[in-house]
Amino acid sequence: MCHCGINIAGVVDVAQVSEFAKTLPGVVYADHYTFTCATDSLSAMRQVIEEHHLNRVVVASCSPRTHEPLFQDNLRKAGLNKYLFEMANIRDQDSWVHQGDPVRATAKAKELVKMAVGRAGVLEPLHEFPFPVAQRALVLGGGLAGLVAALTIADAGYKVYLPDIQERFGGSLAHKKHFTLEGHAIQPYMQKLIHQVEDHPNIRWWPNARMTSFSGHVGSFRSHLEFPDNQWEIHYGAAVIATGAVEYQPTEYLYGQHPRVMTQVGMENLLVDNLDQVGDAPTCVMIQCVGSRSPEHPYCSRICCGAAVKNALRLKEMRPRARVFILHRDIRTYGLKEIYYKKARDLGVQFIRFEPERPPEVAADGEGLTITVFDQNLKAPIKLNADYLTLSAAIRPHPVSREIAQLFKLPLDADGFFMEAHQKLRPLDFASSGIFLCGLAHSPKDTAESIAQAQGAAARALGVLAQEEMYVGGAVAAVDPQKCVICLTCMRTCPYGVPRVDQAEGVITIDPAACHGCGNCASACPRKAIEVMHHRDKQFLSKIGAIDLEEVPEDQAAS
Structure with a gap:
């Protein structure tokens, strides 16, 4: 149990919930910490796992979106399979939304912990398999953001592929601008960037290039580039999308x-x-x-x-x-x-x-x-009466952005700009792992912001390229060949295009390296032939079955 400072303990009686947890079936140890994510708390958790020979761990604290990977890694350090971990969110789902009712918030925390323990009992160890990472990057776009991202990655010692649909570097807007609001000259900086990119030994760049295919998964993508008189296949581990934007040409x-x-x-x-x-x-x-x-x-x-x-x-x-x-x-x-x-x-x-x-x-x-x-x-x-009329024209998404979005299966917002996975938690990432965004392709922004975002996207890509091996598998979809009738529902449902027909076996197969574990295919399969590992039906049934249900009188139920 975690106090999370006063975020949880200010509403929920953490000590009472901790004592309640000791009474649950299968629980041999329960305790509470001020901050469970702190280094000393994680060290104490590893020691408890070893002393009590634990084979399942439940942490009741904040959001799994931010802290589950941290606790899973701590289990791995203690010698446990990281998938034998369950988390109860008693902050976002309890203390924050029931601040005015501590008694009922504490009762709800007990139920959430009981549900987590119920699911933890049927969790299964899952295994991930290594594959070699293609330690090369693709940067799409030869404008300011694209050049900065490419140069940042190349300077770190990794090969970069830099195709651009135009004949020259500089993008659609940056090459037309001369100075910033703060008075900095843009063109000398742009020319310096272009010369560094053109002369850099780690950067392979092509003008008048168009991407025609895309496949693979994080750490191992493949694409075809098409030129006026040639084609080229490239293999890379991470991609940065920096397709830029254009200035609106007014009609008014x-x-x-x-x-x-x-x-x-x-x-x-x-x-x-x-x-x-x-x-x-x-x-x-x-x-x-x-x-x-x-x-x-x-x-x-x-x-x-x-x-x-x-x-x-x-x-x-x-x-x-x-x-x-x-x-x-x-x-x-x-x-x-x-x-x-x-x-x-x-x-x-x-x-x-x-x-x-x-x-x-x-x-x-x-x-x-x-x-x-x-x-x-x-x-x-x-x-x-004016000598000149100047129009502050809007920034529009580059027309090629929609083409790239369809090819890479990337989301666009309502205005046509690329949409990040999460504004706060993953502002530089797409939902698809290994693909990052920056610059005007993401949203209108000034020169300094584009440079900073390009450097950030490059740093995220370097996090992939720095690994010689990555692991796939674990919480991904798996097909039961005895139930599959190749109805193709999963192929139509998957937003990432992962399911494929295995003609030899006569069933659908799902590449664990490409699967994102979103569960769309599992929920849509009419024969229940697909399950997402770590999110299996029996695990959720155990979680739901742990809830104490109160009988509702018939007259109240009818109303």
Whole structure:
């Protein structure tokens, strides 16, 4: 039993539950610790296993999602099969949700412990089998995040395959940008990255490459790359998806119809490459949230406000007499970027807020433009005569992302960006083991965030590549050949495409190395021919059967 500080012990009478556990069938030892996951507690657990010759262990504490691997590894160190372990979640499922009722929370904790003990009694030792890891990585994408991830892995001493669908490195957005909001130059950094990648002995890169197949499992993936005049098969142990994003090309506000209507990327290039065309005292109007925060695309592109403030500051610094108006729904210069918003206001940049239901109206006026906006504060329309109109266009997922998602069977969110396994617990991982994500392929983010996430994804991939061997098996699905009639239900149900027909044996087979143990096939099989080891029916029946059921009067049951 774990106190978890006061998370559990502040509500549940842990000592009482511990004494109750000693009365359960098969239990020969029970105790409680302030933090069961602490090093001294784990050491004491190993000592108890040895002294009492335990062959099953139950820990009643917090969430198995975060701590079950730790306790299983502790069993392994004590000489027990790690699958002879059961965990009762008396924090998330009890103390946290019943804080106002300690008596009933304690009673529920007893039931949860009794259920865990009931299941532990029928657990079976499972065995995992080693296989050699292909100590090479695949990085998909030649933009900023992809290059950083590839270089991080290569610098650690591992081979990297780096195919890109474009003819040159730099991605769809990074090669167009020149500086960050903080004033750092992007292009020198990008050129340095490109040269390092092209010259690195551990990186094999291909332009104009498209992936056509994908198979395998963590530690041993295989893919085919297709080029205009050739094909190549690659074998790798981990993959990093960094397919990037593209800038939305607006259809509103005369974009593409008037030469002085441009996106923030266009304005940035104008200030760097053709500053002489701007004039000494230009008037520039910027419109935010173009293509985002709408019913069709409800997400915020996050970096647009920063881009507008960045270009406004650069314009005011180069042309102090310039007049800059930023028309917005609200300004989201998140993190430490708020100081640049304040600096822009101090330099005279004017921020005008409009309602989403009354967006600005744009009309051509010779070489210039007229923008009419209803000011929320003045409650009146304002007419602005502008030399330039800059649109803060949304970030859109790269079109190739959907193709990669279908090939790798990776999830996309409602906006088309790749979706991580868990925002807090596995923010760099996909649900499929051995595949990681970073950069704009995941969500809109600025340059520094993309670099940090790329380094993090590379570190996660290195955790796989650093192992010469990995183990497969254990809690995976197994087929009973006596019951299987090859109805193919499991093949249609499995989200990972693992079940295959064994033509020689006339049954379905499931590769334990590729199986994720999700249980979809087992629940869908009409003949109960599939079970997930460590999650077998008899184990759950034992767990449910341990519950003390109270009789409900017929009149209450009917109501």
